[in-house]
Amino acid sequence: MNNQMHSNSHHQKKNIWQRLHIDLPLLSGILILMAFGLFVIYSASGESVAMMERQLTRIGLSLVIMFSVAQINPEVLKRWALPIYIAGIILLLGVHFFGTINKGAQRWLNLGFMEFQPSELMKLAFPIMMAWYISKFPLPPKKRYLAGGAVILLIPTLLIAKQPDLGTSILVAASGVFVLFLSGMSWLIVGGIVIAGLIFLPILWFFLMHDYQRTRVLTLFDPEKDPLGAGYHIIQSKIAIGSGGVWGKGWLDGTQSQLEFLPERHTDFIFAVIGEEFGLIGSLFLLTIYLYIIGRGLIIASRAQTSFARLLAGSITLTFFVYIFVNIGMVSGILPVVGVPLPLISYGGTSMMTLMTGFGILMSIQTHRRFIDR
Amino acid sequence: MPPKKRITMHDHAAEASLFKRRAFFTFICVFILLSVLFSNLYQLQVVSYKDYETRSNDNRIRVVPTAPSRGLIFDRHGQLLAENQPYHSLEMIPERIKNLDETFDELNGIIEIDADEREQIKETLKFHRRFKPLTIKGKLTEEQVATFSVNQHRFPGIYVEAGLKRYYPYAELMTHVLGYVGKINTRDKAQLEQSNNWKTYAATKDIGKQGVEKFYEGLLHGLPGHLEEEVNNRGRVIRTLKVTPPTPGKDIYLTLDLKLQQKAMELLAGRRGSVVAMDPRDGGILAMVSSPSYDANLFVHGISSKGYSDLLNDKSRPLINRATQGQYSPASTIKPLVALLGLEERVINDKTRVWDPGFWQIPGVERKWRDWKRWGHGWVDVYHAIVDSCDIFFYDLVYKVGIDKMANFMGQFGFGERTNVDIYEEVAGIMPSRDWKRLRYNQAWYIGDSISVGIGQGYWTSTPLQLANSTAILANKGRRFTPHLLKTFKDDTVKIDAPIDEHQPIILKNPKNWDIINEAMRQTADKSRFTDATYTAAMKTGTAQVFSVGQDEKYNADTVAEHLRDNALIVAYAPYENPRIVLAVVLENAGWGGANAGPLARALLDEYMLRDEWMLPNE
Structure with missing residues (x-):
């Protein structure tokens, strides 16, 4: 309330960033991460300028997307919540029946001119739907x-x-659960879900998980059992991080990454390169930036004026955290290997576009506040 | 109020503050979880840092051992006896060959692999690890290496390996002394592991298998060097980080005299037999020949199974080192020592005379022991008995001394035990005694046993080296050395003398007895083979029965099958006054000792005694 009055009273002094619907604190955090990521990719790719250029292009494109999305009033998203959600479900069903198989998983839908991953759309469509509902x-x-x-x-x-x-x-x-939790779901139910989840775990383990998924979990507890097979990723990644020590081996000097012992070093396992070349200091720096972005996201969410905006902003921010936690947890060997990239750092376009769309929504929520009629 | 209306009622302030509480709570959770991540990173990067650093280095740094070059072997005058020659072989990594036959077909015209070789390679492959290199052709010529190198690109998985291989320029001349090197096999590996030396053989392919090569493996081998290379995940070498050169093995100089060895081999002329020449002043072996011999180089490159079975089944048994493994009745060559025992035990003195009618009987026993001379020697004293090798004199002597003193005395001259010469291929021979016979045959000792032993027959066996050694002790008047082959070795550039192992000398109650016996041996030489020699010498021949002749039978060398003929033996030394060389010669189934081994001994001593020392190459 105070905020609103505050901004109302300074209506004339609305600065250029607000008019552009850009949240500068959030953007600066994002840009720091992206710049850092470029350096790391240059090193992890074996000093490939071409790859860096491609990543730079993606960054540019994702910034454009973020900027565009930031212009859209959250109220518009609210109106589109249900249709997009239903479209997403249909597309997922389409994948189920007509999707192309790539690397053993059926995730892509061939649209003729491009391969499209409906699950990626769902990452945003779903929290919007949930928040609206x-x-x-x-x-x-x-x-x-x-x-x-x-x-x-x-x-x-x-x-x-x-x-x-x-x-x-x-x-x-997770994005859906966050909406429910932030909405004020009673602690009793939260507790109940946690207990139900614990009971569900064995069922998941014995009936629902694929063998390769079970192997991944087992590998987590004893990677040395199969050091050249299932445990190879984890072992090499831990060696990379551990051998970085406090100060790291220095940029471009990580032997694990430069000599290619580390697999997936510019994509999912890029954090190991950071750990190796920049050490504990580098890891701490990265975690701090992440914490800063999450903090900023939660502030934006708290300041939002509608429940929809609050829940959506909170969910987007916390999902961002899940990326971080799952990725770093898996690369440093405390979580099983799951295909989640390190947000805004890993080489690749898809997740960056999705994440930046999310940040666009956050900025939109932050900068469209005063136009919302009580 | 209808419930529907209440549904749409929002308490915005309450919702906002509820959200803030939840958001704050989640932020705390986020902070805690990030701290969990961080503490895990702390664990990896600080607590376990050393461990991971080591493993990271293990990943990237490959230590490649490099083989030391083997020490060279020289004779006492610096003549090269064993060297290392550049060697090229064609190697193949089985898992990288798609079609073996096609590859071999394609190789034809560059390096021929014939049908037999192909068969053998395929056989070997069955028990060969797919990723380990396998030699498909050894001993490539320079031309083959050059042609293959040009065509290398056509043969992935096949390459030429360069290295050094042992080469013995004198082929079969030195085989039994030098031995040879061969591929390290599982037994060698087990031994090296047991002695904790396996690590130093990481890059070494060959190891001493016999003779000096085996005995002095520790000196000759050297220590491996290391290349520290940085490799990537596919094992490709990125760069070399550090080079530690290997420490080459030490060059060794043997006591052998190449020219004497050559002369001995030449004189043996392929006959079965053995020659051992020693320097009595220090026990250094000047020549050690076993004939027939074989080319040691065959074994360096891995002898074919046919070649090996031919050697193994050869009736003349070339694989045995007769000088140290051949067990022969010493026969009359030990009569001087038996006489010495008689003098020492005062059973005889230098004036004692014994009547030899051509036979001898144990008092009260019917059986007649014949002299080699049917009609006897008449009255014989100790000189006469040695010069003419009178059997009767020694029958009587041994009968009076008894086997116990005999066995004990001869034991001091090294009979019945290994001389501990510096090669492993040595047997102890047999110095019979009461205990020995009981253990071996579970039988009591009979007087008759002693009688045979008294003339070096019966159960008594010895090696040519033992004969040379005992003669050296006699010539030395009791000084005893361990016979040895190693003279010096080179440590860096300094030559270090190998320690000489001298034992407690034999002390006689009456040292004059040495002179009596040596004098008798000098007379023997003077009166036969060395009458016209320009130097003084001493000797004693022997003729060992290989099969028993019945009491009244006559032995006729010409009518007996060759392998049943007598062994001819001789021991000799020169010069008499100050002996520099002792000799023992055994010629198997050659017949009469004096007539057959004698000329050989004379020729050898001539070679050594008459040579101009200044003509020899300097050390």
Whole structure:
């Protein structure tokens, strides 16, 4: 309230960034990460200028997307929540029946001119849908609405998990759970879900998980059992990080990465390169920037004026955190290997576009506040 | 109020503050979880840093051992006896060959692999690890190496390897002394592991298998060097980080005299037999020949199984080192020592005379022991008995001394035990005694046993080296050395003398007895083979029965099958006054000792005694 009055009273002094719908604190955090990422990719790719240029192009494109999305009023998103969600579900079903198989998973839909991954769309469509759905009711939500939310959550999660794409399904499910949690779901239910989850774990293990997924989990506990097979990624990645020590081996001097012992070093395992070349200091720097972005995201969410905007902003921010936690956890050997990139650092376009769209929404929420009629 | 209306009622302020609480809570959770990540990183990068640093280095640094070059072997005058020659072989990595036959077909015209070789390679491959190199052709000529190198690109997985291989320029001349090197096999590996030396053989392919090559492996081998290379995940070498050159093996100089060895081999002329020449002043072996011999180089490159079985099945048994493994009845060559024992035990003195009617009987026993001379020697004293090798004199002597003193005395001259010469291929021979016979045959000792032993027959066996050694002790009047082959070795540039192992000398109750016996041997030489020699010498021949002749039978060398003929033996030394060389010669189935081994001994001593020392190459 105070904020609103504050900004109203300074209506005339609205600065250029606000008019451009850019949140400068958030943008600076993002740009620092991206710049850092470029350096790391240059090193991890064996000093490939071509790869750096490609990544730079993606960064530019994603900034454009972010900027564009920031111009869209959250109210518009609210109106489109249901149609986009339904379209997403249909596309996921399409993948299920007509999708192309790549690397053993059925995730892509061939649109003729490009390969499209509907699960990626769902990463944003789904929290929008959830936020819209829950915010229709007075908060904290009643149990039956929570049940409705659960249905909305389970459909895409299961469809994606079935592809199989465990990483994305975790991210999608998490974004929905965050909406429900932030909406004020009672602690009793939270506790109940946690307990149910614990009970569900064995079922997941014995009936739902694929063999390769079980292997990944087992490998986590004892990577040395199969050091050249299942444990290779984890062992090499831990060696890279551990051998970096406090100060790191120096940029371009990481032997694990430069001599190619480290697999996937410019994509999912890029954090190991950071750990090796920049040491504990580098890791701490990265974690601090991430914490800063998350903090900023939660501030934006808290300041938002509608429940929809709050829940959406909170969910986007916390999903960003899930990326970080799952990725670094897996690369440093405390979580099983799941295909989740290190946000805004890893080489590759898809996740960056999605993330930046999300940040665009955050900026939109932050900068469209005063136009919202109470 | 209808419930529907209440549903749409939002308490915005309450919702906002509820959200803020939840957001704050989640932020705390985020902070805690990031701290968990961080503490895990701290664990990896600080607590376990050393461990991971080591493993990272293990990943990237490959230590490639490099083989030391083997020490050279020279004779006492610096003549090269074993050297290392550049050697090229064609190697193949099985897993990189798609079609073996096609590859071999393609190789034809560059390096021929014939059908037999192909068969053998395929056979070997069955038990060969797919990623380990396999030699498909050794001993490439320079031309073959050049032609292949040009065509290398056509043969992935096949390459030429360069190295050094042992080469013995005198081929079969030195085989039994030098031995040879061969590929390290599982037994060698086990031994090296047991002695904790396996690590130093990481790059070494060959190891001493016999003779000096085996005995002095520790000196000759040297220490491996290392190349520290940085490699990538595919094992490709990125750069060399550090080079530690290997320490070459030490060059060794043997006591052998190449020319004497050559002369001995030449005189043996392929006959079965052995020659050992020693310097009595220090026990250094001047020549050690076993005939027939074989080319040691065959074994360096891995002898074919046919070649090996031919050697193994050869009736003249070339693989045995007769000088140290051949067990022969010493026969009359030990009569001087038996006489010495008689003098020492005062059973005889230098004036004692014994009547030899051509036979001898144990008092009260019917059986007659014949002299080699049917009609006897008449009255014989100790000089006469040695010069004419009178058997009767020694029958009587041994009968009076008894086997116990005999065995004990001869034991001091090295009979019945290994001389501990510096090659492993040596046997102890047999110095019979009461205990020995009980253990071996579970039988009591009979007087008759002693009688045979008294003339070096019966159970008594010895090696040519033992004969030379005992003669050296006699010539030395009791000084005893361990016979040896190593003279000096080179440490860096300094020549170090190998220690000489001298034992407690034999002290006689009456040292004059040495002179009596040596004098008798000098007379023997003077009266036969060395009458016209320009130097003084001493000797004693022997003729060992290979099979028993019945009591009244006559032995006729011409009518007996060759392998049943007598062995001819001789021991000799020169010069008499101050002996520099002792000789023992055994010629198998050659017949009468004096007539057959004698000329050989004379020729050899001539070679050594009459040569102009200044003509020899300097050390």
